[in-house]
Amino acid sequence: MNAKERILGKLRGSLQGTTPIVDDYDIELLNEPWRYPPAERVARLRQMLGAVHGESQLSSTFGWPMQVIESLAQRNIGELLIAPTTPHGHQFADFVARTGAPLRLKAYDRPVEAWKDELFFRTPASLTGTLGGIAATGSLVLWPTPQEPRLMSLVPPLHIALLKASEVLDNLYQFMHAHRWADGMPTNALLVSGPSKTADIQQTLAYGAHGPKELLVLILEDA
Amino acid sequence: MSDVAHAPAQPIAFKRNAREALADPQLRRNFRGAMDFLMDKRRSQFPDGDELERLRAFGNRVRARALSRLPELLERLDARLSRNGVKVHWAETVDEANAVVHRIVEQHAAKKVIKGKSMVSEEMEMNHYLGDRGVDCLESDMGEFIVQLRAEKPAHIIMPAIHLNAGQVAQLFHDKLEVDYTEDVDRLIQIGRETLRRNFFEADIGVSGVNFAIAETGTLLLVENEGNGRMSTTVPPVHIAVTGIEKVVENLRDVIPLLSLLTRSATGQAITTYVNMISGPRKADELDGPQEVHLVLLDNGRSQAFADGELRQTLNCIRCGACMNHCPVYTRIGGHAYGTVYPGPIGKIVTPHMLGLDATRDLPTASSMCGACGEVCPVKIPIPSLLRRLREEAVRAPDAAPQHVRGQGAKYSRKETMVWKAWRTLNTSPALYRAALYAGTRLRALMPANIGPWTDHRSAPKPAARTLHELAREHLGDQ
Numbered sequence: 024m025n026a027k028e029r030i031l032g033k034l035r036g037s038l039q040g041t042t043p044i045v046d047d048y049d050i051e052l053l054n055e056p057w058r059y060p061p062a063e064r065v066a067r068l069r070q071m072l073g074a075v076h077g078e079s080q081l082s083s084t085f086g087w088p089m090q091v092i093e094s095l096a097q098r099n100i101g102e103l104l105i106a107p108t109t110p111h112g113h114q115f116a117d118f119v120a121r122t123g124a125p126l127r128l129k130a131y132d133r134p135v136e137a138w139k140d141e142l143f144f145r146t147p148a149s150l151t152g153t154l155g156g157i158a159a160t161g162s163l164v165l166w167p168t169p170q171e172p173r174l175m176s177l178v179p180p181l182h183i184a185l186l187k188a189s190e191v192l193d194n195l196y197q198f199m200h201a202h203r204w205a206d207g208m209p210t211n212a213l214l215v216s217g218p219s220k221t222a223d224i225q226q227t228l229a230y231g232a233h234g235p236k237e238l239l240v241l242i243l244e245d246a
Numbered sequence: 247m248s249d250v251a252h253a254p255a256q257p258i259a260f261k262r263n264a265r266e267a268l269a270d271p272q273l274r275r276n277f278r279g280a281m282d283f284l285m286d287k288r289r290s291q292f293p294d295g296d297e298l299e300r301l302r303a304f305g306n307r308v309r310a311r312a313l314s315r316l317p318e319l320l321e322r323l324d325a326r327l328s329r330n331g332v333k334v335h336w337a338e339t340v341d342e343a344n345a346v347v348h349r350i351v352e353q354h355a356a357k358k359v360i361k362g363k364s365m366v367s368e369e370m371e372m373n374h375y376l377g378d379r380g381v382d383c384l385e386s387d388m389g390e391f392i393v394q395l396r397a398e399k400p401a402h403i404i405m406p407a408i409h410l411n412a413g414q415v416a417q418l419f420h421d422k423l424e425v426d427y428t429e430d431v432d433r434l435i436q437i438g439r440e441t442l443r444r445n446f447f448e449a450d451i452g453v454s455g456v457n458f459a460i461a462e463t464g465t466l467l468l469v470e471n472e473g474n475g476r477m478s479t480t481v482p483p484v485h486i487a488v489t490g491i492e493k494v495v496e497n498l499r500d501v502i503p504l505l506s507l508l509t510r511s512a513t514g515q516a517i518t519t520y521v522n523m524i525s526g527p528r529k530a531d532e533l534d535g536p537q538e539v540h541l542v543l544l545d546n547g548r549s550q551a552f553a554d555g556e557l558r559q560t561l562n563c564i565r566c567g568a569c570m571n572h573c574p575v576y577t578r579i580g581g582h583a584y585g586t587v588y589p590g591p592i593g594k595i596v597t598p599h600m601l602g603l604d605a606t607r608d609l610p611t612a613s614s615m616c617g618a619c620g621e622v623c624p625v626k627i628p629i630p631s632l633l634r635r636l637r638e639e640a641v642r643a644p645d646a647a648p649q650h651v652r653g654q655g656a657k658y659s660r661k662e663t664m665v666w667k668a669w670r671t672l673n674t675s676p677a678l679y680r681a682a683l684y685a686g687t688r689l690r691a692l693m694p695a696n697i698g699p700w701t702d703h704r705s706a707p708k709p710a711a712r713t714l715h716e717l718a719r720e721h722l723g724d725q
Contacts, residue, residue, distance in 0.1 A: 026337055026338050026342060026545075027324075027336035030320075030338060030491060030543075030545050031317045031320065031321065033545075033549040033553070034549055037549070037552050037554075037558075038314070038317065041314065042314075043311070043314045044310055044315075045311075046311060046496070047307065048499065048500075049304050052297070052301060052304055052503070053503060056294070056297055071516065075519070131533060132533075134533050135481075135533060135534040139447065140447075143446075161516070169532045169533060172533040172535075173476075173480050173535055174480060177473060177480065195502050199498065199499060199502070200499075204498055205462055205463060205497065205498050207463065208463045208464075208465050208498075208523060208525040209525065210524070210527065210529060210532065210535055211522070211523065212525075213476075213520060213521065213522055213523065214520070214521035215519065216516075216517050216518070216520075217519050218519070219471065219473035219519055220472070220519055221388045221389075221435060221472045222471075222513070223406070223407055224388065224392070224407065224412055224434055224435065225276075225411050225412045225415075226279070226280055226283045226284075226405070227431040229431050229432045229434075229435040231439065232388060232435055232439060232472035232473055232474070233439060233442065233443070233446070233473035233474040233476075233477050234472070234477075234519070235473070
């Protein structure tokens with residue numbers, strides 16, 4: 024017998040004569056206290072994000088590339104990591120090419136091993152999309168893809184995320200249900216609520232622990 | 247001051263450890279401040295008492311339901327994860343678990359392991375085990391990194407360096423990392439960030455714990471604020487997750503109430519910065535993520551707790567730490583005095599299953615039974631009742647059947663058992679009882695003035711001149 028069989032054998036023996044507890048899942052409790060009128064969802068998300076130092080700006084489908092450029096300029100950042108084969112990555116690259124904005128674009132188009140050093144130590148900012156947002160907790164839902172890999176939202180010190188207002192739902196239950204997560208999950212899915220932080224030294228909150236020091240969310244009100 | 251790091255305390259020396267901790271004013275100030283902070287934070291997250299109570303009851307049912315089908319859910323988890331490409335390993339003991347990890351390390355000729363926060367890896371003493379075999383094992387959670395630099399163990403399961411203040415960390419970084427002394431917390435965190443970023447970059451293997459393992463989808467869910475958990479599970483080519491067999495839940499949606507209870511109870515946050523859901527290694531067309539993901543499922547005494555319907559509730563625990571934050575004993579003696587990986591109330595009920603009651607005999611009695619831990623527990627573990635139960639197990643005759651807990655009878659004393667038997671006889675036979683009380687009242691003058699520790703700070707009690715029975719009879723006779 025191997026360890027698995029021994030452990031399972033013990034557990035089964037202990038349950039002999041018992042019946043499994045039925046699932047009386049309380050949807051109302053997870054849903055009702057965390058619902059918002061549609062017009063207030065984005066405001067709630069922004070308020071919750073702001074409380075944990077997440078910056079957000081209202082934007083539009085056509086206006087956001089300029090806001091990205093301005094935000095980078097304010098921070099004296101001259102480089103941005105993008106996912107060029109995503110629609111937003113494409114739109115941004117196109118915008119930069121058309122306007123001649125003084126910005127060097129980097130594409131995450133090869134395995135991390137091929138450029139790990141540059142990603143870790145010479146990539147100050149990144150731009151990603153999101154699957155949506157959750158108003159109750161001020162969370163972004165990220166569902167990394169081969170086109171837009173997971174480290175894009177983790178390693179660069181500034182993470183700029185695009186969020187479609189129509190994809191902001193009330194709470195996690197609604198989001199999970201609407202997107203049918205139970206049917207299958209990607210290799211990695213994330214909820215991100217603000218820039219990385221820690222209170223491990225004397226309960227003093229400090230931002231920029233190991234992940235992004237800044238999170239900027241551009242909310243596309245018309246999308 | 248508690249600045250001198252010494253050999254980790256042992257639970258068997260609990261009383262001595264506690265006395266030492268009580269005599270350390272710096273330690274007590276640090277804990278008092280930290281616990282007040284965490285209690286306030288939690289309170290602010292639950293403004294609606296009704297919602298809190300309903301959510302606790304819900305969390306309790308979700309955990310109880312998972313445990314009521316534990317073997318089946320573990321098998322389903324194993325099957326789903328395997329289908330997703332995760333290699334699942336089972337271990338009955340910490341030695342087995344360490345051997346599994348070491349085998350993976352050897353297969354990859356790994357020299358450097360970076361760890362996200364994992365209490366199960368602390369149970370395993372993985373750093374020590376791998377260190378002895380020439381493998382560097384570095385903690386990456388800021389708090390864990392600090393306690394590792396001090397060669398200490400975590401003082402709290404959520405906030406490992408809670409026993410230290412900024413000045414102590416400043417001195418530590420100055421001494422060990424050779425940086426300028428600064429008490430600026432932002433600067434200290436940036437020093438930690440820079441030091442550890444290099445290590446994430448270089449590590450061959452990342453190790454993490456698991457907050458919830460979801461059987462339905464084969465998903466490992468981790469919560470954290472720093473991003474070190476994501477780094478440890480995403481950057482190195484191999485990720486090893488280690489967790490206890492009780493961490494499984496049935497469905498993905500089951501994590502919603504538990505997640506809400508966990509982050510709000512632990513640190514008073516509506517949600518942590520990151521909720522990281524891992525369902526498999528890097529796929530052929532993906533550009534990052536580990537090429538291999540392993541899960542080690544550890545028993546280490548959990549199946550013993552599981553075997554008894556009452557003690558099984560111990561395994562509801564979602565490791566939020568609220569019980570220690572609200573514990574008057576923990577607040578005064580701190581986390582190290584327990585000498586166990588899990589300190590505080592939850593540690594007192596879970597550790598006896600891991601180490602046996604003989605090694606932990608003083609833990610179940612290190613409680614005033616005030617009940618705060620049970621009241622705040624987000625999954626309603628009746629911690630005070632379980633403490634009382636473990637006290638009973640500790641004084642049952644060592645050979646009495648059935649044996650529920652290893653080390654049964656660790657505090658058994660023939661004399662004490664006889665005294666209680668006599669007490670029972672006295673209180674259940676009226677004639678004997680009346681005779682004893684009659685003797686007690688008539689011989690009251692013989693009561694000694696000095697009766698041991700009782701009279702160190704008090705005067706000795708003096709029996710009344712007549713028994714309550716006599717007085718009552720007289721009173722009723724008048725009517």
